[in-house]
Amino acid sequence: MSTAELLHQPGWVWAASAIAMALGWLVQRRSRNAGIVDAIWTAGMGGSALYYAAMGEGLADRRLALALLGSLWAARLGLHLGLRILGEAEDGRYRHLRRHWHDDQRKFFLFFQAQALLVALFSLPFLAVAANRAPWSGWDGAGIAVWLVALIGESLADRQLARFRADPAHHGRTCRQGLWRYSRHPNYFFEWVQWFAYLLLAVGSPLSWMALLGPVLMLASLYWITGIPFAEAQALRSRGEDYRDYQRRTSPFFPWFPKDSSP
Structure with missing residues (x-):
């Protein structure tokens, strides 16, 4: 298959x-919960990994790895988002948009x-991996290792935050426990790290440049x-000075030691 194809x-x-x-938008109109967009985006990413793995002409073992990594990541995150969407009111970010846009x-x-x-844009690294015919190498092993670290880190961050939010005594307060002590968004950080796995799996692919798009x-x-x-x-709207204090103390993205002891 040619590059054009x-x-x-x-x-x-x-x-x-x-x-x-479009179907998700219709559901949102009835449910008044735009958070479904996140679940559909995640499912779309997992589905695109499976699609490219099936249609690609790269090494079969690598395409199988792509299918497993992409679908397992999407299943984990999709379940996390789905439970949140079903169990909670519309995310404050989307409530703000609804007010701002006057619905x-x-x-x-x-x-x-x-x-x-x-x-479609974020799926391009999957396309690069699926087109990679290079023999299996240490790059692939490194990619799988990075994916595992990212999945464990993101899962742990999500679980720590969910446990904190489940305690009524923490209402209006900011989570500073576990990974959240070192980054204001550790879940986002590990989500970003995950894309380096596909960059490594695409080493040797004729479309390897596409894999750079993931982390960028x-x-x-x-x-x-x-x-x-x-x-x-949204955090500033809901938690005010407590979150401003958290901003002053804690790295916004890359994990690092807080400036002083958490309260």
């Missing part, structure tokens, strides 16, 4: 994601469709666009 595949990923996001469903539809485009796009998205800015704005 391979590049048709992200178009199919985009189309499928656009349909899924304009045209804007929500465009927002959902923008997420469909992002699925994810860092930009988390640090400057939809991740930290939205999450911290």
